[in-house]
Amino acid sequence: MHEDIREVLLSESDIQEKVKELGARLTKDYSGLNPLCICVLKGAAPFMSDLVRAIDTDLEMDYMAVSSYGASTSSSGVVRIVKDLDTAVEGRHVIVVEDIIDSGLTLSYLLDLLRRRNAASVKVATLLDKPARRTTGLKPDYCGFEVPDEFVVGYGLDYAEKYRNLPYIGVLKENVYSD
Ligand SMILES: O=P(O)(O)OC[C@H]1O[C@H](OP(=O)(O)OP(=O)(O)O)[C@H](O)[C@@H]1O
Numbered sequence: 001m002h003e004d005i006r007e008v009l010l011s012e013s014d015i016q017e018k019v020k021e022l023g024a025r026l027t028k029d030y031s032g033l034n035p036l037c038i039c040v041l042k043g044a045a046p047f048m049s050d051l052v053r054a055i056d057t058d059l060e061m062d063y064m065a066v067s068s069y070g071a072s073t074s075s076s077g078v079v080r081i082v083k084d085l086d087t088a089v090e091g092r093h094v095i096v097v098e099d100i101i102d103s104g105l106t107l108s109y110l111l112d113l114l115r116r117r118n119a120a121s122v123k124v125a126t127l128l129d130k131p132a133r134r135t136t137g138l139k140p141d142y143c144g145f146e147v148p149d150e151f152v153v154g155y156g157l158d159y160a161e162k163y164r165n166l167p168y169i170g171v172l173k174e175n176v177y178s179d
C-alpha cells in the first residue's frame with residue numbers, strides 16, 4: 001500500500017504530536033464535565049482511539065455511523081444514520097470526533113441532530129480540515145491540521161476502503177484511481 005502514495009503530507013510523528021496537543025487542550029476545557037466523545041465511523045476511529053488516551057480526565061465514548069450518498073470521493077450532503085448512539089445525549093457535553101471536514105455537510109447534519117436531542121453543548125474535534133471545499137459556515141472548535149484541496153488517505157481515511165491503516169496521511173498516485 002505504501003507504493004501507492006505519491007506524497008506524505010503528515011508523518012506519523014506530526015500526527016502523534018498534534019494529538020497530544022489537542023488532548024491537553026481538551027483535558028483543560030473538559031475537566032469535571034465528563035464529556036461524551038462521539039466517534040463518527042469509520043474514518044475517525046484511529047484518531048478517536050489516540051485522542052481519548054491523550055485526554056486526562058473522565059469521559060465516555062460512543063460511536064455513530066452515517067453514510068452520505070454520492071460518488072466515492074465526494075459527499076452529496078444526503079446523510080443517513082447507519083448506526084445510532086447507545087447513549088442519550090440530553091444534558092451531556094458532547095465532543096464530535098471527526099477525521100476530516102470537507103464540504104461540512106456530514107457534520108452539519110450531525111450537529112443539528114445532537115442539538116435537537118438537547119445536548120448541553122456540542123463541539124467538534126477534527127484531525128483535518130479542508131476549508132477550500134466548505135459549502136457550510138462550519139468551523140471546528142479543535143483542529144489538528146488544515147490540508148489542501150486534495151483527496152487524502154491514511155490514519156482512518158480510505159479510498160475504496162483501503163489505506164485506513166496507514167499511520168500517516170498522504171496523497172495517492174494518479175494511476176491508483178484509474179486501475
Ligand atoms: O465534510 P464532508 O464533505 O461531509 O466529508 C467528511 C466526511 O467524509 C468522510 O466520511 P465517509 O463518508 O468517507 O465515511 P468513512 O468515515 O466511513 O470513510 C469523513 O470521515 C467525514 O465523515
Ligand SMILES: Nc1nc2[nH]cnc2c(=O)[nH]1
Pocket residue numbers: 073075100101102103150151152153157158159
Ligand atoms: N479519504 C477521504 N475521505 C474524504 N471525505 C471527505 N474528504 C475526504 C478526503 O480527502 N479523503
